[in-house]
Amino acid sequence: MTxxxxxxxxxxxxxxxxxxxxxxxxxxxxxHSTVFDWRIALSHTLRDxxxxxxxxxxxxTWDEDRKRVYYLSxxxxxxxxxxxxxINLGLRDIAAEALESLGVDFETVASEEPxxxxxxxxxxxxxxxxxxxxxxxxCPAYGYGLRYEHGLFEQSFKDGRQQENPENWLAxxxxxxxxxxxxxYGVGFGGDVxxxxxxxxxQPGTHVQAxxxxxxxxxxxxxxxxTLRLWAATPNADLFDLGRFNSGDFAxxxxxxxxxxxxxxxxxxxxxTDGGKQLRLSQEYFLTSASVQDIVRRHLVNHDSLExxxxxxxxxxxxTHPAIAGPELIRIxxxxxxxxxxxxxxxxxxxxxxxxxxxxxxxxxxxxxxxMRNVLPRHLQIIERLxxxxxxxxxxxxxxxxLISGDQVNMGDLAFTTSHRVNGxxxxxxxxxxxxxxxxxxxxxxxxxxxxxxxxxxxxxLKLANPALADLITxxxxxxxxxxxxRLRELEAHADDPAFLNAFAQxxxxxxxxxxxxxxxxHDLDLPTNALVDSQVKRMHEYKRQLxxxxxxxxxxxxxxxxxxxGWVPRVKIFAGKAAPSYHTAKDIIKLINDVAEVVNNDPxxxxxxxxxxxxxxxxxxxxxxxxxxxxxxxxxxxxxxASGTGNMKFALNGALTIGTLDGANVEIREHVGADxxxxxxxTTEEVAQRRSQRGHSRAAIEKSQALQDILQAVAEGTFSPxxxxxxxxxxxxxxxxxxxxxxxxxxxxxxxxxxxEEAYRDTARWNRMAVLNIARMGYFSSDRSVRxxxxxVWGVESAL
Ligand code: Z16
Numbered sequence: 068m069t070x071x072x073x074x075x076x077x078x079x080x081x082x083x084x085x086x087x088x089x090x091x092x093x094x095x096x097x098x099h100s101t102v103f104d105w106r107i108a109l110s111h112t113l114r115d116x117x118x119x120x121x122x123x124x125x126x127x128t129w130d131e132d133r134k135r136v137y138y139l140s141x142x143x144x145x146x147x148x149x150x151x152x153x154i155n156l157g158l159r160d161i162a163a164e165a166l167e168s169l170g171v172d173f174e175t176v177a178s179e180e181p182x183x184x185x186x187x188x189x190x191x192x193x194x195x196x197x198x199x200x201x202x203x204x205x206c207p208a209y210g211y212g213l214r215y216e217h218g219l220f221e222q223s224f225k226d227g228r229q230q231e232n233p234e235n236w237l238a239x240x241x242x243x244x245x246x247x248x249x250x251x252y253g254v255g256f257g258g259d260v261x262x263x264x265x266x267x268x269x270q271p272g273t274h275v276q277a278x279x280x281x282x283x284x285x286x287x288x289x290x291x292x293x294t295l296r297l298w299a300a301t302p303n304a305d306l307f308d309l310g311r312f313n314s315g316d317f318a319x320x321x322x323x324x325x326x327x328x329x330x331x332x333x334x335x336x337x338x339x340t341d342g343g344k345q346l347r348l349s350q351e352y353f354l355t356s357a358s359v360q361d362i363v364r365r366h367l368v369n370h371d372s373l374e375x376x377x378x379x380x381x382x383x384x385x386x387t388h389p390a391i392a393g394p395e396l397i398r399i400x401x402x403x404x405x406x407x408x409x410x411x412x413x414x415x416x417x418x419x420x421x422x423x424x425x426x427x428x429x430x431x432x433x434x435x436x437x438x439m440r441n442v443l444p445r446h447l448q449i450i451e452r453l454x455x456x457x458x459x460x461x462x463x464x465x466x467x468x469x470l471i472s473g474d475q476v477n478m479g480d481l482a483f484t485t486s487h488r489v490n491g492x493x494x495x496x497x498x499x500x501x502x503x504x505x506x507x508x509x510x511x512x513x514x515x516x517x518x519x520x521x522x523x524x525x526x527x528x529l530k531l532a533n534p535a536l537a538d539l540i541t542x543x544x545x546x547x548x549x550x551x552x553x554r555l556r557e558l559e560a561h562a563d564d565p566a567f568l569n570a571f572a573q574x575x576x577x578x579x580x581x582x583x584x585x586x587x588x589x590h591d592l593d594l595p596t597n598a599l600v601d602s603q604v605k606r607m608h609e610y611k612r613q614l615x616x617x618x619x620x621x622x623x624x625x626x627x628x629x630x631x632x633x634g635w636v637p638r639v640k641i642f643a644g645k646a647a648p649s650y651h652t653a654k655d656i657i658k659l660i661n662d663v664a665e666v667v668n669n670d671p672x673x674x675x676x677x678x679x680x681x682x683x684x685x686x687x688x689x690x691x692x693x694x695x696x697x698x699x700x701x702x703x704x705x706x707x708x709x710a711s712g713t714g715n716m717k718f719a720l721n722g723a724l725t726i727g728t729l730d731g732a733n734v735e736i737r738e739h740v741g742a743d744x745x746x747x748x749x750x751t752t753e754e755v756a757q758r759r760s761q762r763g764h765s766r767a768a769i770e771k772s773q774a775l776q777d778i779l780q781a782v783a784e785g786t787f788s789p790x791x792x793x794x795x796x797x798x799x800x801x802x803x804x805x806x807x808x809x810x811x812x813x814x815x816x817x818x819x820x821x822x823x824x825e826e827a828y829r830d831t832a833r834w835n836r837m838a839v840l841n842i843a844r845m846g847y848f849s850s851d852r853s854v855r856x857x858x859x860x861v862w863g864v865e866s867a868l
Contacts, residue, residue: 082165084112105171106179110242113152121283121292127867128207134864136208137362140194140385141354143212144186146687148243149177150531155285181236182686184218187338188606189713190424194385196524200850202286202293203550205868206858211358214280214297217333222645222684227661231648243282250279254356260445267402269445275327276301277357287526287549290868298357300330337647338606339430348434348442355389359396373404377417381862384421387432387478393419393485394446420861421482421489423500424710432478439476450476457484460511468507483508488861490519492711493732517860520735521711522850525552528717533695535574553846558839568835582696590682598637599828603701604685604693607646607653610708615810615817616701617660621778627673636828639678643685659795662787695721699824702727705808707752716848722838726820740844744837748820749813758812765806775814
């Protein structure tokens, strides 16, 4: 491999490369260039530096005929790349200096980049962290996804209600990717299945072309680089109906073309609900088919047959979204390469792995048989045959589990049967996957389910997001923690050193000031920097219980009003997150938070003690600024419902303490940081099940809690919605009469834990010590660790480094 460029790259050569790109790529005279032009120059200069490690890695993988990982995901929530790539190439300071010598500020230029928001939340961000970690640990890999023209919608508030606006990240082009007009595959849809000389042949009704766009993904230190390949739907020429066009019917002529383009037009904005829409299934097949064709083609370049595919290929399905990969691979092996069905199935299973990310029934994909037959008739036949085999395997069972039940194809069951490993994303979640979701499968294949607890990349979520803390860590324990996060444990030795605790507090203050300034500039919002910053940022969902948080905030407000001089700790309550556009309850909760904020923030009696800040349009970039500025991390989902959570890890790694339930990865975070350094509350998973079975549980819980009664009464009376007193009638009614998410049952214990937070924060030294111990003990949650586990437990791939 050629020597890595960064040590040799001087400020002078970076500077001349910037000027070259400004002139020849942006086509601008330095005198007349805008921030946008400088960004184009900077990103192309950085991309140039990615090419050497990228080619070297790709070449080595070919030369050594290495096994490759293919990570199939409908979502990659990447955010910005400029600073990330600069850091990984070791060029962050050189780039800043070179720009400065030209009178340009690095941060200003980097901030001009739009987020690549090709994901909804945790699942998509996880895929982005894993890509970065695979490159860092030297795992030969490709990420495969869709090049959506429009990522997740932009959120704004109008009278406190969520509005959705289309996102347009490609409007000014994407400097990171290389278009590959020669790498195109036809993806078939619909049509019929015919028999031809005893073999079945699928004759699709239409084809849509998938065109590749490749971006290099460079690992930390620039020692290895992989490829993110995103597919764009490009209507092939024959879709344009020249006959109709010539006869003057221009709209009709463009119709099939419009259908084709819609396949990569926009990301579906549902994080955990499955809409059952034909376009979504078509998008999923579009991704899967193009990727599997590409994988098979690459394998056949230097292998004679597909017999040994499992020795060279590992395909990971990120949730069930690409679960049609099993039937697609079987179809290619049987219909196009003459494999026997059983052998094709066994081989496919050895190649495939499936990660489950949720137990929520509304999130588990199910497609009707009718829709499946319309879109993918041959795949349906294959699934029917797999279903038969699955029933036979459960011989003797009176109620066998099925891949097809009633008129629905269960994609989770399909993904399970076509994978040699199925993993959950935290220890608790995996146990529930075993016992609640797939007990029949687990009985047949007791070694198939494994746990791989999620992780986050410390490069983006510490080094990039929190430069002050990162510098303090490096000053204290030296470099190297970036790729060996367990080394943070060396900070424990400083946890009782007042000078170190002070230095930590200074980094927190610096992060608060930075975030406060950003909030002012971007959203004209005020964030006091002398208060406890208490944050709940994530998608808006009933199971995540933003409602519990805002109801407690009302209680806190009422108590301050009652006794303003009781020595309250000043607090800022931060909320941020998007609701799926059709999720009305989640949108009501957004409106409630904004309505409460309106009252609380304008109350002169309490203003200095309590504020609520809800910046719109939470995204990766906001998270990078908000998380380091936080003291308290709200991870308060109903136990058993959050598969893992990864925001919880980002906060703890940045020295925020967690108030949380025994849910998802919270359980493991608490074990690692120590029970003394975590504010635990709430029912356990077993107690949740118990409580739900008790009739009238919510009414009983409310009647036991005076605080909760007062809050609900205030909301019901219209204290926060004087212009429309019954605005939140449904929310309140649901609390009394149903409360599936057990907000009432957990309220008093949450209140108790919040009092403990208050007490701990008053003792500054104690708080800082707890925060430092959190940081020191979070090494386990590096996505490098997660990726290495996938490599040995699932993929059977070795590091090339
Ligand atoms: C998603 O982000 C997640 C699950 C899912 O079924 C669909 C989407 Cl878009 C999340 C989980 O809710 C979260 O607990 C987990 O940490 C994350 O996936 C990554 O595993």
